[in-house]
């Protein structure tokens with residue numbers, strides 16, 4: 001099993017990264033990405049810490065823990081620059097926060113997002129006009145390297 005969208009207490013999760021990864025490992029997950037909510041204010045706080053935890057845990061347990069970030073409620077035109085910053089800080093996966101019906105949302109996007117320049121692989125799913133609750137778009141992801 002693989003989960004590329006989880007949250008630790010660095011955003012709205014309740015577990016430290018070690019406990020989150022350990023619980024995933026005990027449930028049989030092979031890969032987990034820790035993708036806490038981030039914006040321009042906290043990428044440099046979250047990503048290095050999660051990266052350090054993932055690096056250490058990956059040496060000890062047979063689970064691949066990927067450091068990532070979920071860019072959340074940022075102006076759409078800043079996704080590219082913040083994705084680049086996140087990658088420089090060590091994020092192996094960058095996802096975009098989906099909007100839920102209880103959050104303030106922008107009008108529906110009718111055109112699909114454009115691929116980011118320099119992205120190694122992009123699995124960008126266009127947002128539908130009726131954005132599903134908790135929809136998630138993977139903006140950028142490194143191939144696994146070990």
Ligand SMILES: [Zn+2]
Pocket residue numbers: 005007035070097
């Ligand atoms: Zn999320």
